[in-house]
Amino acid sequence: MNRRLALGVLLVIAAVSGAGCLDYATGGGEITAETLDQEPPVAYQWDADADVYIDVSSDATFTATYNVTGVEELRLYRTSFRGLEEPTSISAFRYQYPNGTVLSGSEFRARGGEIEQTPDEVFVRFGEQFQGGRIGIHANSIPKRLSLPVYVEGSHEIVLPPDRQVDFWLFGNVAPRGYETEIENGRQHISWDDVSSDTILVQFYLERDLSVFAVVMTVATAIGIGGAVYYKRRLDRLKRQRQEMGLDVEADEPDDDSPPGS
Template sequence: MNRRLLLGFAALALLAVTAGCSGVFGGDQFSEKRLEGDGGADYEWDTDTDVTINVTGGQYHAIYDFENRTQLRIFERESLGEKTPVEVNTVRFRYPNGTVVTLDQEQVRKQDSRTVFTLPSEEGQLAYTAPHRGKSFNTPTYVEGSYEVVLPTGMRVGNPILSQVRPDADEKTQIDSRVHLRWAEVTADNVVVRYYLARDLKIFAGIIGAGILIALLGLGYFRLQIRQLEQEREEMGLNVDTDGDEFDQGPPPGMG
């Protein structure tokens, strides 16, 4: 029994040491190479909204315009709903005078299932890149204000079956095959956009048309079968008219 207890304590100690080592070696940090990125993303700093999100294929660029703020905490949800830090890269901060700097490991870290940015100035713009997949995009509204979401090239919204925009956008424009959605003021907890490829609408319409055609052909075939059965019954004498039949002429004499 004592040996088993010792083994149990040893296992617990090993787990504690392992957890401690992960913290010592930066389990809550992003690498400097990741924060630096591949030479710098082509961020479009000249925006006129508080939050601008540019969704491009397998990633998105986010730009937040701040005033009187020193920190931003962001997260994403996994399939089961639990919150996890956003795996950001190419993190930049732009001062009001136009100077752009890369945030370091002390300024970008993982803490309490979130990615935490410590801003070098209370005013300026924060930009980062994060992975994205699928034909939908949603983000918690970490700050209230005006928003713009730019969809990937060729993606569309508008069909209520194939797409969804929540809350409803105040403005929708298309520039160079890309849809821009804008909100003058967002107070909802999340911005959700589900979109579709432009050719998907044609495919969807084709499927609906084919379904209607098949249904009409099936209905016609069914009615044809009914008519053929009726004809066969008539030919076999099964559809005999019983009007005036002797059994309908009343009871025999004396039983009326």
């Protein structure tokens, strides 16, 4: 039985290793034209003032536009929970020329642009025919948390889903510092004039989370106070019982250091 179990484990390990090797051999899997040409769930903000504009949705996805002026190659990757780099799973790729013309992912490729996925990243390469402009992508995130490498230098703006905030320190967190926040149309905007770090992190919460937290803290405080009162009453009652039984005689015992006859 133990041999069969060991053999089964070895087969599973071999299968996983083989799949990993296949990924490297095949370049990590091609991104299909169908994936690249999907319609984004929300319209890309091509006219955003920030070099990087990220619109976070309540379904743990985001759409983003990046100013790629002067950029020859863009490397899109994420860091997994194991600390390993992996490709950002992008879809709905768009490229906008400076004159406003927008290409789909397959059109971008047809005109000489490259979108290549490896086991560690997605490379977007711009030829001489793509001078300036912006790209738009759609990708997955994590509920109530956005953590992304800084793909493009410059100003950044992140828009949270409706009724989400970062202001309460216990639930919210933003890095790097030096940001500003404002509310527009019921959504919190977080912006940096320039980002010097390698990663941006935004951890946010629902406004109703604060109400739930307040209720929990109120109940916990009431339980704590009630427990303390109950414990004190129990001690007082035990003390009275000991006195009634004559067990508390410390006050009647003579002091060993007192002089004889005192």
